[in-house]
Amino acid sequence: MSKIIAITNQKGGVGKTTTSVNLGASLASLGKRVLLVDIDPQGNTTSGIGVNKADVVNCIYDVLINDVHPKDAIVDTNVPNLKILPATIQLAGAEIELVPTISREVRLKKSLQLVKHLFDYILIDCPPSLGLLTINSLTAADSVIIPIQCEYYALEGLSQLLNTVRLVQKHLNTGLQIEGVLLTMFDARTNLGIQVIEEVKKYFQTKVYQTIIPRNVRLSEAPSHGQSIVTYDPRSKGAEVYLELAKEVISV
Numbered sequence: 024m025s026k027i028i029a030i031t032n033q034k035g036g037v038g039k040t041t042t043s044v045n046l047g048a049s050l051a052s053l054g055k056r057v058l059l060v061d062i063d064p065q066g067n068t069t070s071g072i073g074v075n076k077a078d079v080v081n082c083i084y085d086v087l088i089n090d091v092h093p094k095d096a097i098v099d100t101n102v103p104n105l106k107i108l109p110a111t112i113q114l115a116g117a118e119i120e121l122v123p124t125i126s127r128e129v130r131l132k133k134s135l136q137l138v139k140h141l142f143d144y145i146l147i148d149c150p151p152s153l154g155l156l157t158i159n160s161l162t163a164a165d166s167v168i169i170p171i172q173c174e175y176y177a178l179e180g181l182s183q184l185l186n187t188v189r190l191v192q193k194h195l196n197t198g199l200q201i202e203g204v205l206l207t208m209f210d211a212r213t214n215l216g217i218q219v220i221e222e223v224k225k226y227f228q229t230k231v232y233q234t235i236i237p238r239n240v241r242l243s244e245a246p247s248h249g250q251s252i253v254t255y256d257p258r259s260k261g262a263e264v265y266l267e268l269a270k271e272v273i274s275v
């Protein structure tokens with residue numbers, strides 16, 4: 024059975040893209056057929072997995088706005104079992120161009136329905152906003168993973184995100200669930216990180232993944248080499264924890 028998971032948090036720089044790429048590659052290394060959907064105009068997942076944006080013929084923009092079939096936009100990555108529907112800067116216009124279009128919130132859902140059967144997991148890397156691209160992602164998804172950075176302002180804005188999830192559940196996608204909450208960039212040397220973990224666990228309880236992603240320099244280096252951690256440094260702590268997370272995701 025295939026599952027569409029949106030990796031979302033409107034807060035910037037919390038580890039959405041790092042999680043999309045490395046969870047995706049880890050699931051693929053466990054034999055799952057995975058599609059990454061880059062719906063962030065920054066296109067960090069696209070470049071981070073080694074796709075040269077200049078070579079992209081059709082991107083997610085063409086799928087959302089020009090009715091291009093997703094099969095004509097999906098490309099292979101350097102990881103077996105892992106494909107990507109890439110984003111380029113063209114997508115920056117989509118947020119505004121979608122506003123007057125018919126069924127603007129369900130465009131991604133309709134497109135992904137056409138290819139869902141080809142994959143075990145579809146991971147959508149959301150932009151840091153709650154605009155129409157994120158609404159499309161939440162409408163298309165079966166569930167959401169919310170990465171939360173282990174730092175002081177971590178919980179700020181979370182009620183707004185959860186409110187958006189509730190609104191989408193009410194009006195657009197009644198089946199939408201919270202897949203899990205992922206603590207990222209944990210630094211064991213600070214008390215603050217431990218406090219954030221306690222607070223997030225108090226709030227989300229069993230929804231919080233056992234796997235906590237620590238700060239790991241190899242994870243931050245990998246994208247500049249166009250690689251996931253699975254191929255960049257499979258022996259690193261970063262590779263180990265994302266593999267653990269993949270096993271947790273599969274186990275539910």
Ligand SMILES: Nc1ncnc2c1ncn2[C@@H]1O[C@H](COP(=O)(O)OP(=O)(O)OP(=O)(O)O)[C@@H](O)[C@H]1O
Nearest residue numbers: 035036037038039040041151208237238239242243
């Ligand atoms: N566990 C980690 N250890 C070290 N660096 C990390 C880790 N996770 C993410 N980073 C780095 O932190 C920065 C932000 O991470 P990332 O791009 O994944 O966040 P994001 O939520 O996708 O950001 P945006 O909101 O801009 O899309 C990046 O430079 C990334 O390499």
Ligand SMILES: [Mg+2]
Nearest residue numbers: 039040063067
């Ligand atoms: Mg990102």
